[in-house]
Amino acid sequence: MKILTLTNEVKKELLDKLIKRSPNNYSQYEKNVDLIINEVKEKKDEALFDFTLKFDKANINTTNILVTNEEIDEAYEQVDNRIVDVIRKAKINIEKYHSKQKQNSWFTSEDGKLLGQKVTPLNRVGVYVPGGKAVYPSSVLMNVLPAKVAGVNEIIMCTPPMENAKAYAQTIVAANEAGVDKIYKVGGAQAIAAMAFGAESVPKVDKIVGPGNIYVALAKKAVFGYVGIDSIAGPSEILVLADETANPRYIAADLLSQAEHDELASAILVTTDLDLAKQVKIEIDNFIKVLSRKDIIEKSLENYGYIIVAENINDAIDVCNEIASEHLEIITKNPYETMTKIKNAGAIFLGEYSSEPLGDYFAGPNHVLPTNGTARFFSPLGVDDFIKKSSIISYSKEALEKVYKDIIYFAESEKLTAHANSIKVRFENEKGE
Amino acid sequence: MKILTLTNEVKKELLDKLIKRSPNNYSQYEKNVDLIINEVKEKKDEALFDFTLKFDKANINTTNILVTNEEIDEAYEQVDNRIVDVIRKAKINIEKYHSKQKQNSWFTSEDGKLLGQKVTPLNRVGVYVPGGKAVYPSSVLMNVLPAKVAGVNEIIMCTPPMENAKAYAQTIVAANEAGVDKIYKVGGAQAIAAMAFGAESVPKVDKIVGPGNIYVALAKKAVFGYVGIDSIAGPSEILVLADETANPRYIAADLLSQAEHDELASAILVTTDLDLAKQVKIEIDNFIKVLSRKDIIEKSLENYGYIIVAENINDAIDVCNEIASEHLEIITKNPYETMTKIKNAGAIFLGEYSSEPLGDYFAGPNHVLPTNGTARFFSPLGVDDFIKKSSIISYSKEALEKVYKDIIYFAESEKLTAHANSIKVRFENEKGE
Numbered sequence: 001m002k003i004l005t006l007t008n009e010v011k012k013e014l015l016d017k018l019i020k021r022s023p024n025n026y027s028q029y030e031k032n033v034d035l036i037i038n039e040v041k042e043k044k045d046e047a048l049f050d051f052t053l054k055f056d057k058a059n060i061n062t063t064n065i066l067v068t069n070e071e072i073d074e075a076y077e078q079v080d081n082r083i084v085d086v087i088r089k090a091k092i093n094i095e096k097y098h099s100k101q102k103q104n105s106w107f108t109s110e111d112g113k114l115l116g117q118k119v120t121p122l123n124r125v126g127v128y129v130p131g132g133k134a135v136y137p138s139s140v141l142m143n144v145l146p147a148k149v150a151g152v153n154e155i156i157m158c159t160p161p162m163e164n165a166k167a168y169a170q171t172i173v174a175a176n177e178a179g180v181d182k183i184y185k186v187g188g189a190q191a192i193a194a195m196a197f198g199a200e201s202v203p204k205v206d207k208i209v210g211p212g213n214i215y216v217a218l219a220k221k222a223v224f225g226y227v228g229i230d231s232i233a234g235p236s237e238i239l240v241l242a243d244e245t246a247n248p249r250y251i252a253a254d255l256l257s258q259a260e261h262d263e264l265a266s267a268i269l270v271t272t273d274l275d276l277a278k279q280v281k282i283e284i285d286n287f288i289k290v291l292s293r294k295d296i297i298e299k300s301l302e303n304y305g306y307i308i309v310a311e312n313i314n315d316a317i318d319v320c321n322e323i324a325s326e327h328l329e330i331i332t333k334n335p336y337e338t339m340t341k342i343k344n345a346g347a348i349f350l351g352e353y354s355s356e357p358l359g360d361y362f363a364g365p366n367h368v369l370p371t372n373g374t375a376r377f378f379s380p381l382g383v384d385d386f387i388k389k390s391s392i393i394s395y396s397k398e399a400l401e402k403v404y405k406d407i408i409y410f411a412e413s414e415k416l417t418a419h420a421n422s423i424k425v426r427f428e429n430e431k432g433e
Numbered sequence: 434m435k436i437l438t439l440t441n442e443v444k445k446e447l448l449d450k451l452i453k454r455s456p457n458n459y460s461q462y463e464k465n466v467d468l469i470i471n472e473v474k475e476k477k478d479e480a481l482f483d484f485t486l487k488f489d490k491a492n493i494n495t496t497n498i499l500v501t502n503e504e505i506d507e508a509y510e511q512v513d514n515r516i517v518d519v520i521r522k523a524k525i526n527i528e529k530y531h532s533k534q535k536q537n538s539w540f541t542s543e544d545g546k547l548l549g550q551k552v553t554p555l556n557r558v559g560v561y562v563p564g565g566k567a568v569y570p571s572s573v574l575m576n577v578l579p580a581k582v583a584g585v586n587e588i589i590m591c592t593p594p595m596e597n598a599k600a601y602a603q604t605i606v607a608a609n610e611a612g613v614d615k616i617y618k619v620g621g622a623q624a625i626a627a628m629a630f631g632a633e634s635v636p637k638v639d640k641i642v643g644p645g646n647i648y649v650a651l652a653k654k655a656v657f658g659y660v661g662i663d664s665i666a667g668p669s670e671i672l673v674l675a676d677e678t679a680n681p682r683y684i685a686a687d688l689l690s691q692a693e694h695d696e697l698a699s700a701i702l703v704t705t706d707l708d709l710a711k712q713v714k715i716e717i718d719n720f721i722k723v724l725s726r727k728d729i730i731e732k733s734l735e736n737y738g739y740i741i742v743a744e745n746i747n748d749a750i751d752v753c754n755e756i757a758s759e760h761l762e763i764i765t766k767n768p769y770e771t772m773t774k775i776k777n778a779g780a781i782f783l784g785e786y787s788s789e790p791l792g793d794y795f796a797g798p799n800h801v802l803p804t805n806g807t808a809r810f811f812s813p814l815g816v817d818d819f820i821k822k823s824s825i826i827s828y829s830k831e832a833l834e835k836v837y838k839d840i841i842y843f844a845e846s847e848k849l850t851a852h853a854n855s856i857k858v859r860f861e862n863e864k865g866e
Contacts, residue, residue, distance in 0.1 A: 080846070257855040357844055388809070
């Protein structure tokens, strides 16, 4: 973990390094992903089953692709009762927070004119859930519950099977608790293609959400436009903005909590206090020794771990806005005041007891957040992702009559005479025309 | 214009045909687009100027790429005063409608816990405006004004120059009226790349919006993730849902108003009344003869024009929902009642005086709408496109203490021990731990 003084060069190096982790920089896999997508588009189920045998070593066919009620019961037997209990508690908080995000249809009306915006939930959504080394029930809740709250009609899930042709028990339990309608045992780019174009066994959806490896990320980007997708997820990040009032031990623990995700994860402290910087470094070195994911943490910190010392709080805030981190902890004398100057961050954690894992699991806000600087323009996953809007326009004859000559003029100035005609025809029998 | 009875086969043929118009089906241009993007990424201004000379036959350099105040004055001299007047009237309506879309930051608080969502406008947005055969001031207003209403800090525009190295006068005037900060004379995929990655002359933006040809559409898809983009626009569409109470002359005029856009545009009538269907066909044939864009209209109607007769209104509504049209006019006995059953449409026009061009130019709602079936999951362009959200999480020590054991359990069950540690460390000195 490097301690560096904030300069323009340091900032540039840091930003360049972080952006290189973008899934957009893995075009070498694009060809393979396109092959898989085209194969599924053409051969549908047959291709799904072939790829599942090839990549997951699992024998999946039309009779066992769907997780059955018996398999759901089995899954509950396999997991601890306490995890079910904790999932249910987290679910209450997540639903409560997301229900505040619901938007109403609205209209305005005056003098023969009604204008409005109609909010409609998506009809069918597909949630992708990875298997393998990272089975995260919390991720299932965070992806499914906003869709539930939005009122999506049908939520399906795709997740790669284990070699015994079963889905992971924790995934099944979390999906069932969250209210998923159907779970299909298929993963990778092939699952994304199936949900985008439909196969015999897997229905076409309106939008695909959920994390995945580089194949899944590229497949989602490739099908974007045929279906909606959530934002393109990169590796996880934490940024801590702290002054001399912060507890270095807490900061060290929080930085490590993101560094353990994977080798591309990034953990950065920006502080105005050199002493704090030094103490955090010492605490990190102590913690690493005892943490189970030591190897991952060491690689991630070596490449993407930084301790940056800024001259004053405004410089520190500026660099935080430029990094636009997925998670931002503010541990300063007055974190609310500092927060008012933050423009770019996925989730902002205020004060020393708002540690990042609180948001990952429990508090209620979504943990699917914009990564890799995309907090400049993307938002956390939420109810907005599972609705769409339609404009409503209704004018009476009288209302149209007041403005029709302007519309005709505008259309004709753009040389769109059939547009003009569609207005003209409604007043062709009027006197004086 | 074909009159067909609604059957599953007809529906399938229609949907298959419409989806083929998607910009996603033009991958043959992808390689060229990637070349242009990489060239701009690497050589920046130099590449922009070379491509502009090659594609637009215009000599653009650092001294003339930016539209000057003198050029703005010149542009006002070149356009009719009345268009400025109409632009200003339309602007008032568009701003009024979009200001209703503004969302507030919000928070909830109880018992040591504060959760919220912070709404922040994007910092810098790039609006692309095509040149050539389609210079549409209305499109400038529709793309720029929602960003203005959202509070975007800086709005830049890129638009291809004419051979004399000037931008189109109507575009300049509309941009100036809408409040664009800077207009750059560069077009095509090269303009998109410049706004995504930055060049010496053109600054990097957070999001790119605006229509364009297939090169522009593919370039926007390619840079998605580095920057935000609006939805991927396909050819324009109108769908009219009408019963026996509708005026066939109005419907014919409205169908033609979209058919004139381009040869890929689609115009569809779904009706429960065969007589109406026949009369609309006759009216269309009469109108075509006298309209200036006859050739485009004929080709578009031949390929993507349909009159569909459904047995009853519910069948008619179902097929409208499957088509998910950009524009939907409902001209039935009770259009509001019919509208309650519509799930997928970009903009819905109610009643016989709410003709589609009213929405294109004047009423206020945006005319940048989801095309090609994407109304299943995309919304009209609006203020939402120019803001992003950040979650806010703040727990007191007491609030965290009530739940910290559950969080630790959840993290450990996902084998993320550093996550668990970040919670544990905050209570390591408590009695009983």
